Amino acid sequence: MLEISGLTKSFSGFVAVADVSFTVDTRQIAAVIGPNGAGKSTLFNLITGHLRPDSGRVLLDARDITGVAPHETCRMGLGRSFQRTNIFPLLTVFENLQSAFLVHYGRGRNFWSRSESFYRDEVEALLVSIGLREQALLLGGTLSYGNQKQLELGLALAIDPQVLLLDEPTAGMSASETHETIRLLQRIADERGLTLLFTEHDMAVVFGIAQKIAVLHQGHLIADGTPEEVRNDPEVRRVYLGHGLSQ
Amino acid sequence: MSEQAESAVGMPSRAGWQVPWTLIVFLVALSLPWIGSRYDTFLGTQIAIYSLFALSLNLLLGTTGLVSFGHAAYFGIGSYACGILMKIVAVPFWLAFPAAGLIAALFAAGFGFFCVRLTKIYFAMLTLAFSQIVWAICFKWNDLTGGDQGLPDVPFPDLGWMAALPGFDRMRIAEQFYVLALVLVALSVAALRRLTGSPFGRVLTTIRENPERAAFIGVNVRLYELAAFTIAGGFAGLSGALFGIFNRGVFADFVFWSKSADVMIMTILGGMHHFWGPAVGALVLTLLNQQITAYTEFWPFVLGTILIVLLFVFPGGILGALDVALSRMSKRRDA
Numbered sequence: 001m002l003e004i005s006g007l008t009k010s011f012s013g014f015v016a017v018a019d020v021s022f023t024v025d026t027r028q029i030a031a032v033i034g035p036n037g038a039g040k041s042t043l044f045n046l047i048t049g050h051l052r053p054d055s056g057r058v059l060l061d062a063r064d065i066t067g068v069a070p071h072e073t074c075r076m077g078l079g080r081s082f083q084r085t086n087i088f089p090l091l092t093v094f095e096n097l098q099s100a101f102l103v104h105y106g107r108g109r110n111f112w113s114r115s116e117s118f119y120r121d122e123v124e125a126l127l128v129s130i131g132l133r134e135q136a137l138l139l140g141g142t143l144s145y146g147n148q149k150q151l152e153l154g155l156a157l158a159i160d161p162q163v164l165l166l167d168e169p170t171a172g173m174s175a176s177e178t179h180e181t182i183r184l185l186q187r188i189a190d191e192r193g194l195t196l197l198f199t200e201h202d203m204a205v206v207f208g209i210a211q212k213i214a215v216l217h218q219g220h221l222i223a224d225g226t227p228e229e230v231r232n233d234p235e236v237r238r239v240y241l242g243h244g245l246s247q
Numbered sequence: 248m249s250e251q252a253e254s255a256v257g258m259p260s261r262a263g264w265q266v267p268w269t270l271i272v273f274l275v276a277l278s279l280p281w282i283g284s285r286y287d288t289f290l291g292t293q294i295a296i297y298s299l300f301a302l303s304l305n306l307l308l309g310t311t312g313l314v315s316f317g318h319a320a321y322f323g324i325g326s327y328a329c330g331i332l333m334k335i336v337a338v339p340f341w342l343a344f345p346a347a348g349l350i351a352a353l354f355a356a357g358f359g360f361f362c363v364r365l366t367k368i369y370f371a372m373l374t375l376a377f378s379q380i381v382w383a384i385c386f387k388w389n390d391l392t393g394g395d396q397g398l399p400d401v402p403f404p405d406l407g408w409m410a411a412l413p414g415f416d417r418m419r420i421a422e423q424f425y426v427l428a429l430v431l432v433a434l435s436v437a438a439l440r441r442l443t444g445s446p447f448g449r450v451l452t453t454i455r456e457n458p459e460r461a462a463f464i465g466v467n468v469r470l471y472e473l474a475a476f477t478i479a480g481g482f483a484g485l486s487g488a489l490f491g492i493f494n495r496g497v498f499a500d501f502v503f504w505s506k507s508a509d510v511m512i513m514t515i516l517g518g519m520h521h522f523w524g525p526a527v528g529a530l531v532l533t534l535l536n537q538q539i540t541a542y543t544e545f546w547p548f549v550l551g552t553i554l555i556v557l558l559f560v561f562p563g564g565i566l567g568a569l570d571v572a573l574s575r576m577s578k579r580r581d582a
Contacts, residue, residue: 089456
């Protein structure tokens with residue numbers, strides 16, 4: 001479903017991502033892990049078209065999306081959430097999601113109708129699905145941190161993606177919030193038949209739900225395989241020594 | 248925020264009877280030639296035209312989050328286009344007026360193509376640069392624009408038909424033009440209002456709120472910014488066309504950067520997060536200007552002081568402050 005080959009990106013001499021290749025199969029849940037500065041966020045930005053790679057290719061469902069602008073990769077079925085929450089703070093939760101539906105269904109060229117009445121049912125269903133039904137009329141910016149993360153997931157889901165990229169979906173969450181978020185993600189991925197690629201610091205989360213793990217270290221891919229393979233990889237153990245991988 | 252909060256309520260539709268404020272304001276304004284003095288009508292014309300100008304800027308500033316320091320360019324292009332067409336080519340007003348809007352929109356599309364490639368302060372600087380280029384051309388191109396002499400004696404439109412209407416027969420031409428301008432401004436503002444509340448307007452709002460996220464829900468940010476810039480330029484052009492006639496002439500200072508500053512001050516003063524804010528700003532600034540210049544020649548000094556106080560005490564502008572006051576009152580009533 002998602003195929004990355006030979007992806008390389010350097011910033012004025014510093015190689016952030018070096019010749020990284022791996023694939024994620026349809027409906028697979030895959031994680032990219034690595035210490036801070038390993039190049040995870042750069043990799044995500046390369047995949048979503050936020051940055052253009054120096055070399056290498058990204059294929060989404062066998063279509064080349066290398067360097068294609070975000071608004072187009074988005075239309076091709078690639079959804080994304082961000083590490084820092086990224087919502088529309090002065091719109092209500094309802095309007096946040098409604099906007100995504102309006103864009104997804106190509107209504108942006110409608111200059112004349114009132115926008116309020118569009119896609120109420122779809123928004124309602126999605127609000128229930130991500131657990132924000134009660135907060136529908138609050139401004140996005142006033143939500144708690146955890147709820148904002150849920151809203152962001154909703155924004156990514158509204159465009160009906162095939163592949164969902166999540167940059168640290170549980171960053172900054174308490175243990176119970178993390179637990180809830182993971183259950184939510186698993187349920188939604190299952191319901192919608194999503195392919196999921198995420199980065200994460202929390203190793204318990206990674207080894208709890210990922211079916212496949214890629215390990216980045218200083219821009220290089222040093223391991224790529226099932227959780228079991230990655231856990232037993234000597235190179236990974238060396239890099240992550242004392243970081244709780246042995247549990 | 249009341250206006251925004253209303254449209255922000257996603258789920259329940261508005262119930263009950265509402266005071267049709269816009270209609271009331273329009274009718275009161277329309278009756279000005281009958282109930283007010285000649286001077287009131289003169290001020291009314293100016294306020295109506297500036298309202299449209301400021302509202303067009305707010306499509307960029309308040310709705311899309313784009314700070315344009317060169318909005319006077321399109322106001323000026325509209326007034327030159329209309330003035331030249333009517334005075335030199337002798338085109339009737341009903342053709343020259345829409346043509347002025349169209350020409351201004353075309354220039355906005357052309358300049359905007361480059362401007363939307365930049366963001367934030369660079370965007371603002373480029374809009375300013377383009378407007379100063381337009382000013383320099385208007386100032387120097389004697390054959391077309393009259394250069395520093397300007398284009399005096401732009402004729403009034405032929406309003407003979409209006410005199411045939413009951414109640415209009417004894418009006419002076421300037422008052423008839425006021426009625427015409429008011430109706431045209433009202434129609435333009437209605438269109439802008441509609442646009443702001445449409446799905447297109449919502450997409451512009453997502454760009455204001457978070458351009459990065461907007462791109463990741465599938466918005467072609469530059470394209471929508473360009474569309475907003477073009478439309479805003481077009482409406483500024485319409486207001487400029489009316490102003491040239493009202494002013495009985497078109498001059499290069501219509502395009503000068505200080506005109507762009509004036510309209511931005513109106514917009515911020517009235518409240519850019521409220522649809523009607525810029526119109527309120529146009530009203531207040533025009534009246535203040537009249538009042539204060541009667542007492543002192545240091546009008547810019549007084550204006551500056553008022554603005555500083557306002558920006559620190561009521562960052563949401565006049566309507567923003569009113570909203571805060573109203574919501575406090577209703578909370579007290581509930582408690």
